Amino acid sequence: MNPIETQWHQLKxxxxxxxxxxxxxxxxxxxxxxxxxxxxxxxxxLERFIFTAVFK
Structure with a gap:
């Protein structure tokens, strides 16, 4: 299992x-x-990334 999946499970x-x-x-x-x-x-x-969506 990917390590992020463990964190997601704990969060949920x-x-x-x-x-x-x-x-x-x-x-x-x-x-x-x-x-x-x-x-x-x-x-x-904890570092937060902000993604900008580009719609065409």
Whole structure:
């Protein structure tokens, strides 16, 4: 299993388990908040990348 899959599983199991989201934006915010919580608990640095979509 890819290491990121383990982190995704932990995030779903602990940070966002049992929550319902009305839209993808709310889910994205919950994922970012969960990652921040996990990084603080694990005492590691979290770096956020911002991607810009280009539509033609």
């Amino acid at each position: 199991t602990h940070e966002i388990a049992g929550q319902m989201f009305d839209n993808e934006y709310d889910l994205a915010i919950a994922v970012m908040d969960g990652m921040k919580t996990r990084s603080q608990a694990g005492e590691y640095t």
